[in-house]
Amino acid sequence: MRSMFAQHAPFVPIMINFVSGVQSAAQDKSLRTLLVYLEHLARVERCEAKPRDVACPPKNLLYPCLDVVLTALADRVIQQPEAWRFLLPTAMRLFQLYQLPAVESRTATRQSRTTFDTVEDFLSAMLPMDRMAEAVARSNDLRHIANARPEIADFATEVLQMVSYHQAFSRLAAAVWFQKTRRTSAKHWLRIAYSLLDERFGLETYHPPLSVLYLAERSVPGFDGMIQQHSYALSLFFPEGVTQTPLPRPVLDALVRDLPLHQLFALRPVGDVWPDRAHSCAHCGEDLTALPKRRACKGCKRPAYCNKYCQRGDWRNKHSGVCKLWASVDERMSQQSVKDCFADIAAWSRVEEVLQSSPHLDGEKVQRVMEIIRDSRAVLCSKPERVAENSRKLRALLRELGI
Known part of the structure; x- marks a missing residue:
């Protein structure tokens, strides 16, 4: 996770102006704590002070300020899409402040403190961020999206990575953390993550799009994720919607054959992406584990049903398309080369997760490992020789790190 001190654009003055405006409008004197801290950060940004000289306020003072300001910022994002270029980076940087009280002490290890005392506290902090993601994901104004495309990419990338970062501080296993933090409102992050896979945009993000997608998938409940994946598949192959003339199977085969593996990866079977859906009826959601026999689609073999009525209903509603x-x-996906590539992608994701939750590791070596992961993800689907070279480097570094 990048330190906010390392940001290239001078956004702290923008943050100060916005917080000052919120303070004036709400007549909330408690926001003075955040303002004073941001003024110190501005001195760091101007190279008038060093980061280690800036003391972070305790979270019992800092977090209430952030809650107020981010809620007001969410309202502004909804009301002023033409200002997303400035509002979204400001929100991203303010949200990053939630991590600082846990890492402020130079003598404490990452396990000694938590950023949020409970999962509920984290979910409460995510509410305004989810509202901002919803405003972006639901927007039909292509002009506003085009004007802020890099900022949208960085916003989604950094906020989703922070979800994983807070897990490292939570003292909960990753599987438990993501199970507890799943929420329907996270479906908007998944929609944004899908858009980042489109290579036509040519976006450069600090974390690779597949890593962002992986975090978005884990943040959303299986049923909501299934609906979003279905919509994404339709947008790729049926841009005019389900009412357009059905494509013959040979045409579909050709389109799928030309699909970049980044996007193909997003279309994995629902049960593989969200294991809780592997044993649920695709139409009504009933648990199928207790049934002696389940019905499955004879055409694609993907969805399972509890009875013929659910199968017919799902066919009429969405599956026929x-x-x-x-x-x-x-x-x-059954091709061996594709299966090998998908296995590599999953392996890289696990390594990245281990590194993020290992506070005892040498920072410089971890940074080198993360760079190798990013380089390999960038060429994973097109240049096997580069992947092999980076894999050798990664194995050597992991041996040094004792992983």
């Missing part, structure tokens, strides 16, 4: 598509996708 994607059945042939899923069959084409799974046929390509």
Whole structure:
């Protein structure tokens, strides 16, 4: 996670101006704590002070200020999409302040403190961020999105990475943390993460898009994720919607064959992405584990049902439009080269997660490992020789780190 002191753009003055405005409007004198701290950060940004000389306020004083300001900022993001270029980076940097009380002490280890005392406290802090993501994901104004495309990418990337970062401080295992923090409102982050996979945008983000997608998938409940994945698949192959003339299977096969592996990875079977959906009826959501026999689609073999009525209902509602598509996708996924690539992607994600939750590791070596992961993800689908070279470097570094 980048320190906010390392940001290139001078955004602290913008943050100060916004917090000052909120303080004036709300007549909230407690925001003075945040303002004083931001003024010290501005001195660091101007190279008039060093980061270690700036003391972070305790979280019982800092967090209430952030709650007030980010809530007001969420309102502004909803009301002023033309200002996203400035509002979203400001929100991202303010949200990053939630981590600082846990790392302020130079003598404490990362396990000695938590950023949030409970999962509920974290979810409360995420409420304004989820509202901002919803405003972006639901926007139909292509002009506003185009004007702020890099800022949207950085906003989603950094906030989702912070979710993983807070898990490292939570003293909870990653599986438990993500199970407890799943929420329907996170579906908007998943929609944004899908858009980052489009190579036409050519966006450069600090963390690779597949890492962002992985975090977005883990943040959303399986049913909501399934709906979003279905919509994403339709947008890729049926841009005119489900009402357009169905494509013949050979045409679908050709389109799927040309699909970049980054986007193909997002179309993995629902049960693989959200294991809780692997044993649920695709139509009504009923648990299928107790049933002696389940029904499955004979065409693509993907969805399972508890009875014929659910199967017919799902066919009428949505499955008829994607059945042939899923069959084409799974046929390509069955190729050994694709399976090997997907296994590598999953392995890289696990390594990154281990590094983020290992406070005892040497910082410089961890940074080198993360750089190798990012380099490999960038070429993972197109240049096997680069992946092999980076894999050798990674294995050597992991041996040094004792992982």
